[in-house]
Structure formats: structure tokens, C-alpha cells
Amino acid sequence: MPTVNAYAATSATGPLGPVTIERRDLGPHDVKIDIQFCGICHSDIHTVRGEWGDRPWPLAPGHEIAGVVSAVGAAVTKHAVGDRVGVGCLVDSCRECANCKAGLEQYCSRGIQTYGSVDRDGTITQGGYSTQVVVTEDFVLRIPDGISLDAAAPLLCAGITLYSPLRHWNAGPGRRVAIVGLGGLGHMGVKLAHALGAEVTVLSQSLKKESDGRRLGADHYYATGDPATFEQLAESFDLIINTVSASVDVNAYLGLLDVNGTLVNVGAPPQPLPVAAFSLIPRRRSFAGSMIGGIPETQEMLDFCAEHGIGADIEVIPAERINEAFERVLASDVRYRFVIDASTIG
Template structure:
């Protein structure tokens, strides 16, 4: 297989600062498109991965980035979905087996086939090659794993929708957030701020549960009806048995039993963040109210397109801070310090 070299930013080793390198991109296959990347969001998952915090070692050098927005620059000979100049995005995966029950149902993120879901970076594709993500100038991807970004969404603020947006849209849609439903969003960060916007647009009554009241004004501006500090024990007393659905966006270990106590009978707590350590759950926190503890992982291609169209219809984008590639390492430190409102986006022209 022949390749073209493109510029990218990569972590050469675990916990090492990211640096500019060149990486190979495959030549266009019949169903591939070449994307001229315009913007790439910085997700907390990028930081976990390059710092080897999830225990998988990693395929270094790692080029992170799975919130990718750009423009089609070239198409393979049999591409039918896109034309040169189309605005497109790529999210957390770039392939799957396409034939298992989940893939056929549009749940490619849960692929159970031999290939499995191929992550946009730090994975091995069907050609046996390592995948490199969106902190780069260009990306080659199968047309079936790209998304159309509606004209109503600016590319820079749309990029984080490809992970943060779908990570919240999928559980909110699945557990039927809407009128008459009380939804709590735990954490007001890159994920949480999109959860507030989307749940509000769906018509739910939205509460933010954050460690402090520092971001209360932001939370209410984004669409929350209520805002509580979880550092105050009175919060858990006042809200006991309140919510139909709680989505936990936090990647730190919380006392989930306390949060389960905030659910109504038959309520569900959905875990979205992926902490480094196991999460202990007391059986009676579930048994006592026929409560459920669940997880959710991004969304399939069709649902991600549905999310983008929903966001365009309701005027929803991420709140972003655009940076040059030379500030990626600084941005990582600021994410860890919760010093971003609410998503960093890399201007790929600076790579």
C-alpha cells in the first residue's frame, strides 16, 4: 500500500509532550475520501490515552484527535456520498466489521465482529496499520464513516460535536429525555456543557450537579433550570428521589451511591466518564428503588448524523477556545486544571 506523508502532532511516548512530526496516510481507495482538516477538538480522552492512564500501553507515537471537522479535498473512484468541497466530520471511529448484529443495527460503536470498532487513533485498521487521529493536516477515511456537517454549523464549533455532542445526545435520546422528564448532568465541562444544551433543547427540566457553584451563571445561560453544588451535603438531602435520568460526565471517581439516591423509582444513572479506577456500587442503592446503573459509548454513524442535524436545527454548538498547534501541551494542562470554557479546538492550519 502506498502512502502520502502529512504533518501532525504526536506524543512520542507516554506522558511526553506532543511534538510536530510527519505521518503516513494511505492513498485513496475506491470508497475513501481525503479530508483537508480545518479544526480538531481536544477531548479528555486524548489526554488519558497519551498519558497511558487506561492501562493499554498505546501505539506510540500517538496522534490523538477524534473531533474532526474539515472539507473533502479528493474522492475515490466509487465514492457516492460526498463531493470535493463538502463539509464533513469524523468522530471516534473510522471503521467496523459492518456485518455483525450491532453494525447492521447502526450501532457500529458496539461492533462485535472480528475487526471490531476501529478507533480513529491508537488502533489497528483492517489493513494492519496503526490509525492516526485528527491532530493533523489531512485524513483519509472510508466515506461510510464520515458525517455531513450542516451548513448552519460553523466548522470550529462543530468539531467537538463529533465526540462530546454524540456522547451526550445518544444516552439522552435512548433514555428519552424530554418534556416532563427531570434530567441531571453531573459536571459542567466539555461533555457536560453539551449535555445541558441538548437536554434543554429536547424539552427536559435540566439540573447541573457540579462540585461548586463557580460555573452557575454559565450553567443557567446554557439552558439549565437548576444548579447545585455537590460539595454541599445538603444537596443530596434536598434532591433525594428527584431525577428520572442522571448522566455522569466526570472522569474522576465519585461516590456513585450518593448519586443513585437522587434517582426516582425506575430512574437511571448513566456513566459516561471513564475514571482510572473501578467504581464501587452498593447493591441496595439499586435494589431499593428499582434503579439502574448503565453506561453509554458515543453513537453510531446514523445517530451521529441525527445529532448533527438536531444541533443545526436548534442552533447548538460547543463553546470553544480556538488555539494554534503550538499550544496543545499548554491546553492539556489547562484541561486538567478545568481552565477551559468549554472545549479547546486546534486550528489545523497551524499544524
Template sequence: MKFVLSVPESLDPAAAAPLLCAGITTYAPLRKWGAGPGRTVAVVGLGGLGHMAVKIAHALGAEVTVLSQSLKKQEDGLRLGADHYFATSDPTTFERLAGTFDLVVNTVSAPIDVDAHLGLLAVDGTLVNVGAPAEPLSLNVFSLIGGRRSYAGSMIGGIATTQEMLDFCAEHGIGAEVEVIPADRINEAYERVLASDVRYRFVIDASTFA
């Protein structure tokens, strides 16, 4: 049987394409690990993946917290649907939020302190990695067994889940926050990515290719 994705007409074309990468990458683990009413979800990082995780977790009905290195994107995070926003650079954050979350979705591709983030989980909570750091990550097994916690990974989803995600985003008016650029600004865009100066996805206007 052949499956073909159908993009709902209500989705903005410029935002629909990023949904097929950032959308499914975050939707799949949120659905798999039960984000919804009565559940507490933390999103680590408010970038290309993180901003979609916040939107989707909020639409699913979860209580959403953003954990970012600083508070510079706090206004954006709350606008996108977060209920709370904390800076991980503040050492009191991990003490204050210990044992709080049912699910922590790590969207960053930089190394994190896995043990510290596992400590944020409630009993039977799960830390899911969707970001892909180049360096190996390590953990102390006692961070897992102390609260029956789990550490998992997720990449994308199958055709059926991707279609479910597209329909869900169309129903709830969710799209990626994008900046459309011409092809001759690709190098500039890359420099801005390196500087974390993206709100929150670049989309290249295909009509500008020579």
C-alpha cells in the first residue's frame, strides 16, 4: 500500500515545509510520551525545534516550561505558549524544579548535563533527546534508578504520524516561525544560525535561485 502525505490547505505554504522536519521531530515524542492535559512538559532550548515543541505541547494541553540558557527569549517563549520560562545558567533553576516534570524534551545540539536534567523528572518521567550533539553524553545510572526515570531518543516519525501532525497543526493553527530569504543571503543566514540569531527557521525563496 502506498501512502501519500496530504498538506491541509489551511497551512501557510512557507510554514508547512518546516513542519515536515521541525514539526514531526517534536510532535512524535510529545505524542509517544503522552503530553497532554494534566502532564508537565519541559522543553530544553527555544530554537528551530524548541519553538515548535512549545507550540505543539501547549496545543496538546500540557503545562509547558521552557528551559533556556538565558532569559533573552522569555517573551517569545510565553507568546508561543509556554506557561513558565527558566534559565539553565541559573544554578537555582535545577534545585527549584527538581522532580517536577513528566517529560523533558531536549532540542539542543550542544552538550547538556544529563544528570542535572534527569533530576528534573518526576517518578516515571522521561528525558527525550531530539537534538544531536556531536560529542558523546554521559550519565550516572543512579540518576535513572532513583526515580524509575527513563532516558530516550527520537528522530522523526512515519507517514501516518507525519500526516497526523500536519492535520493537528492545521486544526490548531500551528506553523513554524519562519523568515523567508532570497538565495543570495544564504551565507548571511548561516552566520546568523551560528550566532543563534534566528527566529526561528529560515526558508529560502526557491524563485530566487538563478
């Protein structure tokens, strides 16, 4: 098996550093990708710090991968050498269950994640903080020419994580949508909800990013640090998407929903989020969760973004600054997604 350069964690407590990792030999249905850019997702931090359970070490994270096809297996029909492609949070699934057959591979109970999962050959998958990856062709996405590869990388997780619930809960003209948090996920939610035609409100802790929120497409912007906000906006929304990866007062946000409204959690804090029954019952409200999208929906999202000129707002960094970037993500000191230049991994 060939080896490639990567940045990986060797424990849940230490920094990431340069290592070499193995990639499988190219199979008949495999695509080899020369990685050019990889986004840094909050999930990467949760995972390598053991907050979502133990992982085998060393582990190279990264599931917002954008690059160019450098080789294809003999039976590959969907991609060719030179294609601009991406890989998101999944690199395979069972292909047989009802969810897989419906294009909802993200809900396959035997899905194989891009890093930290047991692959079909028994090895542990390694992510995009590396120079190359080999992925079965069915889980490789086409990146349209209208999006630069660096701005496209975060779409493979942050973009689809917001696009999927916006589409599922029918965000569009006449719908009042609130995005909680204006970070890596939230800024994509504002852009996508606006492009879908919804009336968009940002609910952020303070007003310090208001000019950014409005530039991205928000019609309204409110500070959740002001208790009056929750009184002023009571029963104002059809859909609220919470992107915050920390504990919030779910019941307070449920109070902002109109009849039949839904609060969707896409942020994944490690602690429980208590919900009072009477925050739901009197207005037939719903509290839901959503993951990424399946492969068909992810391709749909990429095509939608190209059509509407949407990419992530990014700060491109060399690999040697990954650990610094992790700390800045935790301090909300990025506008709005770090992207690693894979040419600096060596």
C-alpha cells in the first residue's frame, strides 16, 4: 500500500503533526485524488480530542476535501483524470438498505466515514489533512467550474449540513428562517437560505457580526444576549436551524417558532439539550436533528452553489498552522472557515 504525507493526531491530548499514512491500492472502481484543499470542521476538533469517543491513533481528520483526479480504476465510469472533485463526510455505505437506495446514505447504519471508521478491508479510514486520498467512485462529487476549489472544500460538510435541512423543511419564498450562530455552518446557512428565497434572520450572541450577516444575505439580525430579543421575536419563525456546537436554551428558541414550526439542531454539543414538553405541545412545534446529505443531494447542493455563485468565506492556511487554527475555531476567531492548502503538507 502506498504512503502519503499527512497531518494527524497521535493522541486525544497532543497536537497534530506531520506523519505518513497508508492509502489503499487503486481498485477497479476507485478514484485517486490529489488533494489541493481541505476545510477544518468543528467535528475534526471534537473527534481528535476524544469528545465523541475513543479513536484509533494516529488519525488524520478532514472531510471537506477538494482536489483533482490523478488516476482511476479500470471500471470507473463517473470520473476521469483531471476532473475537479470533492469528498465529504462519507466514503462508502452498505448500498443495500432502504436509506442507501433512497439516496440517503448519511443515514445508513453501516456508513463508512471519511476518517476514523473501519473500512471494508478492515483498515481505519484517514481523512483529508493529507496529500492524496483513494475513494470509491460513487462517493466522489463533481465540483462545478463555477466554484474555486478552496471555497468549494467547506461545501462538502458545512454547505450540505445546512442545505439538507433547508430543503427538507421547505425553506423558500414566504418562509421565515432563522439561523442561530454566524460561524462556519451559520454563514453557509444564511447564504443558502437567502438564495432559496426565504426571509432570513440571524440570531447571534451579539451584534458584532451584523454587517457580515447582512452582506451574506440576512434580512434581519438580532442579539440573543439581549433577553428582549426572545420577547420581541416570539412566534416569529417557521424554521430555526441551530448551528451552535455548545449548550443553548432550547426552550427559549422553541418559543420563537410559530404554529407548526421546527427547530433543527445541526450543531453537535457533547452535552444533552433538555426540552420541556410544554415548549412543544401548545403550538405543535417540533425539535429535530439533521446530518449532512446523501450523495445525490450533495451533488445537487454543489450545482446550486455554482448556479448562485456561492462558496464559503475562507481563510487559507499552511498545514503548520493547523493547531493554531483549532484554537481559533474554539475562540470563534475565523470568518468563516479555515481551509488547509494541501501543497504545504510535507
